[in-house]
Amino acid sequence: MKIRLYNARVLTMEKDRPIFQGEIWVEGDRIIRVIPKQGEEQEKEKFDREIDCEDNLLMPGFKNAHAHSGMTFLRSYADDLPLQKWLSEKIFPMEAKLTGEDIFYFVKLAVLEYLSSGITAVFDMYIKPDLTAHACMEMGMRCVLTSGLNNFTSSVEAVEEEYEKWNHTSPLISYQLGFHAEYTCSKKLLTQMAALVNRLKAPVYAHICETAAEVAGCKRRYGMSPLLFLDTLGMFHYGGGGFHCVHTRPEDISLLRKRGMYVITNPASNTKLASGIAPIAQYVEKGIPVAIGTDGAASNNSLDMFKEMFLTAGLAKLKEKNAACMGAEEVLRMATVNGAAAMRLTDADVLAEGKLADMILIDLQMPNMRPIHNIEKNLVYSGSKQNIKMTMIGGNVLYRDGKYYVGEEPSHIYREVERSVARLLQ
Amino acid sequence: MKIRLYNARVLTMEKDRPIFQGEIWVEGDRIIRVIPKQGEEQEKEKFDREIDCEDNLLMPGFKNAHAHSGMTFLRSYADDLPLQKWLSEKIFPMEAKLTGEDIFYFVKLAVLEYLSSGITAVFDMYIKPDLTAHACMEMGMRCVLTSGLNNFTSSVEAVEEEYEKWNHTSPLISYQLGFHAEYTCSKKLLTQMAALVNRLKAPVYAHICETAAEVAGCKRRYGMSPLLFLDTLGMFHYGGGGFHCVHTRPEDISLLRKRGMYVITNPASNTKLASGIAPIAQYVEKGIPVAIGTDGAASNNSLDMFKEMFLTAGLAKLKEKNAACMGAEEVLRMATVNGAAAMRLTDADVLAEGKLADMILIDLQMPNMRPIHNIEKNLVYSGSKQNIKMTMIGGNVLYRDGKYYVGEEPSHIYREVERSVARLLQ
Numbered sequence: 001m002k003i004r005l006y007n008a009r010v011l012t013m014e015k016d017r018p019i020f021q022g023e024i025w026v027e028g029d030r031i032i033r034v035i036p037k038q039g040e041e042q043e044k045e046k047f048d049r050e051i052d053c054e055d056n057l058l059m060p061g062f063k064n065a066h067a068h069s070g071m072t073f074l075r076s077y078a079d080d081l082p083l084q085k086w087l088s089e090k091i092f093p094m095e096a097k098l099t100g101e102d103i104f105y106f107v108k109l110a111v112l113e114y115l116s117s118g119i120t121a122v123f124d125m126y127i128k129p130d131l132t133a134h135a136c137m138e139m140g141m142r143c144v145l146t147s148g149l150n151n152f153t154s155s156v157e158a159v160e161e162e163y164e165k166w167n168h169t170s171p172l173i174s175y176q177l178g179f180h181a182e183y184t185c186s187k188k189l190l191t192q193m194a195a196l197v198n199r200l201k202a203p204v205y206a207h208i209c210e211t212a213a214e215v216a217g218c219k220r221r222y223g224m225s226p227l228l229f230l231d232t233l234g235m236f237h238y239g240g241g242g243f244h245c246v247h248t249r250p251e252d253i254s255l256l257r258k259r260g261m262y263v264i265t266n267p268a269s270n271t272k273l274a275s276g277i278a279p280i281a282q283y284v285e286k287g288i289p290v291a292i293g294t295d296g297a298a299s300n301n302s303l304d305m306f307k308e309m310f311l312t313a314g315l316a317k318l319k320e321k322n323a324a325c326m327g328a329e330e331v332l333r334m335a336t337v338n339g340a341a342a343m344r345l346t347d348a349d350v351l352a353e354g355k356l357a358d359m360i361l362i363d364l365q366m367p368n369m370r371p372i373h374n375i376e377k378n379l380v381y382s383g384s385k386q387n388i389k390m391t392m393i394g395g396n397v398l399y400r401d402g403k404y405y406v407g408e409e410p411s412h413i414y415r416e417v418e419r420s421v422a423r424l425l426q
Numbered sequence: 427m428k429i430r431l432y433n434a435r436v437l438t439m440e441k442d443r444p445i446f447q448g449e450i451w452v453e454g455d456r457i458i459r460v461i462p463k464q465g466e467e468q469e470k471e472k473f474d475r476e477i478d479c480e481d482n483l484l485m486p487g488f489k490n491a492h493a494h495s496g497m498t499f500l501r502s503y504a505d506d507l508p509l510q511k512w513l514s515e516k517i518f519p520m521e522a523k524l525t526g527e528d529i530f531y532f533v534k535l536a537v538l539e540y541l542s543s544g545i546t547a548v549f550d551m552y553i554k555p556d557l558t559a560h561a562c563m564e565m566g567m568r569c570v571l572t573s574g575l576n577n578f579t580s581s582v583e584a585v586e587e588e589y590e591k592w593n594h595t596s597p598l599i600s601y602q603l604g605f606h607a608e609y610t611c612s613k614k615l616l617t618q619m620a621a622l623v624n625r626l627k628a629p630v631y632a633h634i635c636e637t638a639a640e641v642a643g644c645k646r647r648y649g650m651s652p653l654l655f656l657d658t659l660g661m662f663h664y665g666g667g668g669f670h671c672v673h674t675r676p677e678d679i680s681l682l683r684k685r686g687m688y689v690i691t692n693p694a695s696n697t698k699l700a701s702g703i704a705p706i707a708q709y710v711e712k713g714i715p716v717a718i719g720t721d722g723a724a725s726n727n728s729l730d731m732f733k734e735m736f737l738t739a740g741l742a743k744l745k746e747k748n749a750a751c752m753g754a755e756e757v758l759r760m761a762t763v764n765g766a767a768a769m770r771l772t773d774a775d776v777l778a779e780g781k782l783a784d785m786i787l788i789d790l791q792m793p794n795m796r797p798i799h800n801i802e803k804n805l806v807y808s809g810s811k812q813n814i815k816m817t818m819i820g821g822n823v824l825y826r827d828g829k830y831y832v833g834e835e836p837s838h839i840y841r842e843v844e845r846s847v848a849r850l851l852q
Contacts, residue, residue, distance in 0.1 A: 072796070076803035080753040112793035116812065271740035272807065274749040302794050302808035310733065314697035323700040327506040367538035368728050368811075370498070370840050371847045377502035381698065382728035385794075385812045386542065402828075414796050421797045 001048050001395060002027045003357075008053035009364070010034065011375065012351040013060050013336050019375060024058060026357040029171065029394035034351055051397075056389055057362040057375060060351055061120025062305040063339025065264045066243045066293025068148075069110035069135075070103040070126040073421050074298035083211070083273055091298055097424050100131050105416040107135035112410055113303040114141065115399035118388040120358035123264070123293065123343045125178060125205075125243075127153055129162055133173045139406040140396050142358060144343040146178030146205050149193065150185050156192040163200065172394060176344060177240070181207035182226040183214050187233075194233040201238050203344070205264075206230075208242030211275045215247045227252045236261060241342050243293065246270055246278045253279075256288050262342035263288055265334075267311035268302070269295035280316045281325050291342035292335050306387075309335050309380045328380035361390035427474050427821060428453045429783075434479035435790070436460065437801065438777040439486050439762050445801060450484060452783040455597065455820035460777055477823075482815055483788040483801060486777055487546025488731040489765025491690045492669045492719025494574075495536035495561075496529040496552040499847050500724035509637070509699055517724060523850050526557050531842040533561035538836055539729040540567065541825035544814040546784040549690070549719065549769045551604055551631075551669075553579055555588055559599045565832040566822050568784060570769040572604030572631050575619065576611050582618040589626065598820065602770060603666070607633035608644050608652040613659075620659040627664050629770070631690075632656075634668030637701050641673045653678045662687060667768050669719065670695075671709075672702045679705075682714050688768035689714055691760075693737035694728070695721035706742045707751050717768035718761050732813075735761050735806045754806035787816035 006023035012034065025033040025045075078090030103126070114122060121142040124132050129145040136143040145166055147159045159177065166175035177200065179185055179193050197204045208226050209215055215225055222229040228251060230236065236255075241262035248256070256263065265278050283290050292312055294303045309331050316326035340349035348356045364372065368382045379387075391399040398405055432449035438460065451459040451471075504516030529552070540548060547568040550558050555571040562569040571592050573585045585603065592601035603626065605611055605619050623630045634652050635641055641651055648655040654677060656662065662681075667688035674682070682689065691704050709716050718738055720729045735757050742752035766775035774782045790798065794808045805813075817825040824831055 072793075075797065075808060076754075076800040079800075079803050079807060080750055082748070082750050086749065109793050109796055116793060268736070268740070271744050272749065274743040274747050274751070276747075277744065297808065300808070301803070302810065304794070304808075304810060307733070307736065307810075310694070314694070317700040318697050318703065321700050321702075322508070323512065323698065324506055324508050325700070328502075365837070365840070367498075367535050367542060367836065367840075368730070370535055371501065371843050373847075374502040374505075377505050377727070381505060382501060382723065382726070382730075384728065384730060384733075385810045410793065411791070414791070414793075417797050421799075 002046070003395065004047040004050045005053055005058060006050065007055060008058040009055065009375070010036070010351065011057055011059040013333065014350045014352060019057070024351060026395045029357055031351060031353055031355050031357050034353060053361055054365070056364050058351065058359055059362060060336045060349065061358045061360045061391060061393070062118050062335050063291065063343060063345065063348070064114060064119045064122040064294050064303065064305065065291035065339040065342050066266055066295060067110070067122050067124055067303065068126045068296030069107045069122060069124050069132055071106070071296035071298040072109045072113070073102070073106045073417060073424065075301045077298070079301065094424055095127070098127070100128060102420040102424070103128055103131045104135050105413055105420060107132045108139060108408070108413045109417050110297065110303060111136060111139045111141045111406070112404060112413060115391045115404065115406070116388060117304050117306065117385045118360040118391055119303070119305055120360065120391060120393045121340070121343060121345055121348060129166070133166055133170070137170050137172055139408070140172070140393055140398050142172050142345070142348065142393050144345065145173065145175045148180045149178065149189070150180040151189060156189070156196055160196055174344065176205055177202050178205040181214065182218050182230060190230065190235070191233055194235045198234055198237055203238050203240035204235060205241045205243065208245055209247045209252065210244035212247050225249065225252050227255050231255055231259070244270065244275070244278065246276045248279065253282060253286055253288065256283070257286050261288070262291055262338070264291045264293050264342055265312060266293045266295040267315050268307055269299040271311065271315070272301070273299050277315045277319045279319065280312060281320050284326070284330065289338045289341060290334050291339040304385055305335055306383045306385060309383070313380055328377040331380050332376050357392055357395040359392050360388060363387045363389040428472070429821065430473040430476045431479055431484060432476065433481060434484040435481060435801070436462070436777065437483055437485040439759065440776045440778060445483070450777060452821045455783055457777060457779055457781050457783050460779060479787055480791070482790050484777065484785055485788060486762045486775065487784045487786045487817060487819065488544050488761050489717065489769060489771065489774070490540060490545045490548040490720050490729065490731065491717035491765040491768050492692055492721060493536070493548050493550050493729065494552045494722030494724070495533045495548060495550050495558055497532070497722035497724040498535045498539070499528070499532045499843060499850065501727045503724070505727065520850055521553070524553070526554060528846040528850070529554055529557045530561050531839055531846060533558045534565060534834070534839045535843050536723065536729055537562060537565045537567045537832070538830060538839060541817045541830065541832070542814060543730050543732065543811045544786040544817055545729070545731055546786065546817060546819045547766070547769060547771055547774060555592070559592055559596070563596050563598055565834070566598070566819055566824050568598050568771070568774065568819050570771065571599065571601045574606045575604065575615070576606040577615060582615070582622055586622055600770065602631055603628050604631040607640065608656060609640050616656065616661070617659055620661045624660055624663055629664050629666035630661060631667045631669065634671055635673045635678065636670035638673050651675065651678050653681050657681055657685070670701070670704065672696055672704045674705065679708060679712055679714065682709070683712050687714070688717055688764070690717045690719050690768055691738060692719045692721040693741050694733055695725040697737065697741070698727070699725050703741045703745045705745065706738060707746050710752070710756065715764045715767060716760050717765040730811055731761055732809045732811060735809070739806055754803040757806050758802050783821040784819050786814060786818070789813045789815040
């Protein structure tokens with residue numbers, strides 16, 4: 001399948017390359033040409049499909065660098081509650097009743113939402129990652145799995161098995177080592193995990209310093225912050241990343257930098273759960289790469305990268321009391337290039353020849369994108385899911401003009417989800 | 427024109443009335459029947475138009491209770507700058523070159539964006555309110571004007587003239603007394619304004635306590651906060667409202683309550699300009715009604731009530747360090763009923779017989795609205811402009827399924843806007 005996307009404005013997200021008029025050619029799951037030019041003169045090339053971009057913007061898809069896709073079933077089920085009550089009385093009892101079939105459709109619901117938000121890859125942590133993988137493969141979604149290993153779910157052996165399996169099964173799926181968090185894993189389990197990390201020489205990911213209570217608990221248990229404690233186990237010898245990183249201190253930030261780790265920020269979730277504002281400006285200043293995630297629908301409650309981008313910029317400005325802090329261009333980089341790097345999707349970061357054809361078309365013919373002083377700022381500060389005109393993953397158009405091309409009707413997915421939810425609520 | 431909207435879920439926003447299945451009949455610009463029922467049995471009634479709502483949600487349109495519609499031309503023109511530099515070096519020089527024709531199309535651009543966000547009325551403060559009124563009338567938009575009177579623009583005489591004219595010209599337009607802010611008006615001008623307030627026995631609106639610098643300046647000038655100072659002039663004998671109210675203290679809050687004033691919060695603007703987080707939870711606790719506005723596109727940069735609703739709830743949770751603070755139902759009330767009350771649109775608050783047919787249809791067939799545990803929470807926490815399926819004002823369908831019915835093509839408005847912008851940038 002050879003596709004030509006023409007009559008576009010192109011934002012490749014390559015460093016310092018400005019937006020230009022041009023076209024992009026795709027063959028199979030890759031970009032084969034990026035052609036800056038104007039006008040209609042087409043080269044003598046045959047295509048299976050030609051898509052007129054109508055002067056709209058082609059750019060790399062957003063990378064949702066932290067999510068629990070299977071948690072869509074908990075959206076608006078238990079909001080406006082204190083965090084601990086929310087978890088122990090509402091979330092955990094529902095999760096205890098989950099079957100594989102449930103999770104499969106809950107993930108599919110999340111994928112529909114990702115596509116409508118221009119998200120072309122998700123870094124997913126949830127129970128039964130096999131089901132997440134299968135749901136994504138069926139729909140054509142790119143997914144990097146990581147384990148939510150903790151004292152009650154999964155094991156280091158299972159993680160290693162998943163690591164081998166899902167790094168060699170489908171071009172859409174990859175797998176990174178992970179565990180849920182310090183406070184949900186025993187020291188023994190964490191020590192085993194660190195041993196696996198060092199044997200595989202691989203990066204590892206976990207929830208780190210999400211809440212003040214988590215940090216205080218770790219200090220009581222081990223006399224230091226989660227980051228510092230985990231590092232004493234040799235956990236971060238090959239880098240990796242921390243999800244959230246809201247409550248870090250200078251010594252944590254130094255360690256993140258020393259280990260070459262990524263911070264994956266989740267501003268909507270941290271806001272809605274009142275966890276706090278992450279010190280993103282400090283991370284950027286110290287050269288720590290920041291990526292952006294939505295977290296799960298139970299806490300966020302949406303899977304909307306436009307919301308996250310606005311919040312990433314806005315909350316940094318609020319925290320630093322400085323409207324000039326955290327420019328839109330930086331945030332757009334976090335939502336695309338940095339996300340791909342954090343997820344080790346080295347071929348899905350920018351639009352260039354040889355890269356994966358994971359891209360989106362932004363509708364510039366809507367009022368919130370006008371006038372066009374600065375498209376990057378428009379995207380971050382006034383962009384909305386309404387502007388997603390097309391989402392392509394691995395060369396396949398999965399969403400266009402509000403319609404899905406994922407091999408299944410959304411209405412069928414909704415029915416299956418509602419049926420599972422009805423059973424879980426009994 | 428008699429319209430039947432059937433097969434709907436209806437959220438009237440009347441106090442304590444839950445969502446029900448039913449239909450709504452409209453004649454002229456009013457709702458004539460609200461009928462809770464299921465199934466297809468239609469009464470023997472002739473309609474000019476019947477709209478199948480396909481089990482989606484009919485609810486009152488959002489009220490944007492503070493905006494500067496004409497400022498769309500500055501969207502993404504000068505972001506990520508310190509506030510004073512932004513105003514004095516970027517915003518004011520551009521505004522100085524504005525002509526009436528410019529403003530007319532800039533407002534039209536804002537109206538397109540309002541419609542796509544389900545906003546059915548706007549409380550607008552900008553230079554040359556006549557032009558804002560004409561643009562809104564032409565497009566069918568409901569607008570409450572207020573004056574941005576200050577030392578350099580307009581006069582108390584002009585305000586009185588506008589008050590008389592725009593409260594008697596069009597059913598779509600009304601006018602409330604207003605001035606820009608304490609710090610842009612001399613004491614003499616404010617005293618004249620207060621005299622007008624007391625002569626007309628009318629409420630009055632202004633930017634109040636938006637930034638810490640504004641409050642500090644007023645304390646230097648008059649030894650007290652802007653609210654307390656303005657009240658010494660007799661300004662609030664008939665109530666009114668404060669736009670922003672970010673930096674208030676207990677004595678300000680007591681005064682707001684004593685005078686029966688509204689607080690109109692603008693969380694996206696306050697976030698992006700790093701002005702601070704308004705103490706919304708305290709206002710609600712003290713019984714002060716809170717409404718929500720987008721502010722202008724120069725500071726926000728979007729005119730999106732979903733963004734504002736999420737931020738109103740989320741920032742209150744962050745500020746109070748309490749995830750249970752500020753429930754979605756309260757915020758939804760702010761965006762609809764309280765907005766109408768603040769704007770004195772007493773006939774546009776809820777869906778009921780005799781009320782204005784200002785309503786929106788929310789698409790529940792999108793992934794971010796599924797599953798349906800709680801529609802109100804879905805709207806506030808995961809809703810997006812993507813969910814606006816229809817916007818009706820005064821019985822006229824102005825936006826439906828992404829298409830506008832405003833007597834003019836959006837592309838024409840964009841062209842006029844870009845032409846003006848090109849001239850202003852010279």
